[in-house]
Amino acid sequence: MSLPIFLIGARGCGKTTVGELLAQALGYAFCDTDHYLQHSTGKTVAEIVAAEGWEGFRLRETDALIAVTAPETIIATGGGMVLAETNRRFMQQRGQVIWLQASATVLAARLAHYPQTSQRPTLTGRSITEEMAEILDERAGLYQQSAHHVIDAMQTPEQVVIQILSALSPAHA
Numbered sequence: 548m549s550l551p552i553f554l555i556g557a558r559g560c561g562k563t564t565v566g567e568l569l570a571q572a573l574g575y576a577f578c579d580t581d582h583y584l585q586h587s588t589g590k591t592v593a594e595i596v597a598a599e600g601w602e603g604f605r606l607r608e609t610d611a612l613i614a615v616t617a618p619e620t621i622i623a624t625g626g627g628m629v630l631a632e633t634n635r636r637f638m639q640q641r642g643q644v645i646w647l648q649a650s651a652t653v654l655a656a657r658l659a660h661y662p663q664t665s666q667r668p669t670l671t672g673r674s675i676t677e678e679m680a681e682i683l684d685e686r687a688g689l690y691q692q693s694a695h696h697v698i699d700a701m702q703t704p705e706q707v708v709i710q711i712l713s714a715l716s717p718a719h720a
């Protein structure tokens with residue numbers, strides 16, 4: 548039985564893009580906790596946050612993580628999944644955790660290319676680069692401590708997949 552692979556990292560680091568490619572490469576299923584939440588609740592992330600606050604969203608996110616976790620599955624997680632200790636422990640114990648690491652500048656440039664504003668409420672009125680830098684400052688330690696492998700996500704998606712495959716334990720080879 549091959550363990551699930553959890554992709555963690557800030558919004559825009561490529562969890563969905565790389566996750567789908569990695570799933571193809573390994574012949575695994577692909578799941579995205581944000582997509583799962585949208586399908587299971589019929590609401591967007593923004594709508595859940597508006598109705599239940601971030602606290603309500605985080606509780607639902609934990610349920611989503613548990614629901615999608617299965618063998619031979621790549622799981623793209625929401626950028627804030629690591630904030631809860633219970634989520635960090637669950638991922639570490641249940642599978643391989645991979646942090647897709649990218650700088651605030653690269654993340655902001657990627658996010659500027661697609662209109663995500665309707666998906667996620669912005670936390671402040673500041674520039675997206677400033678906001679990403681602050682989020683990374685807050686979360687880098689959590690991503691680091693959660694990850695079995697840290698991968699440079701500032702390469703092409705195909706290169707990122709190759710790096711992940713070589714980092715994974717032989718159980719996935």
Ligand code: ADP
Nearest residue numbers: 557558559560561562563564657700702703704
């Ligand atoms: P996440 O799921 O982590 O939020 P996505 O996979 O949705 O990130 O990617 C966010 C944006 O960045 C998309 O427009 C995607 O095409 C682009 N992107 C993702 N990975 C890369 C990469 N390695 N190089 C260049 N662009 C990328």
Ligand code: MG
Nearest residue numbers: 562563579623
């Ligand atoms: Mg995604």
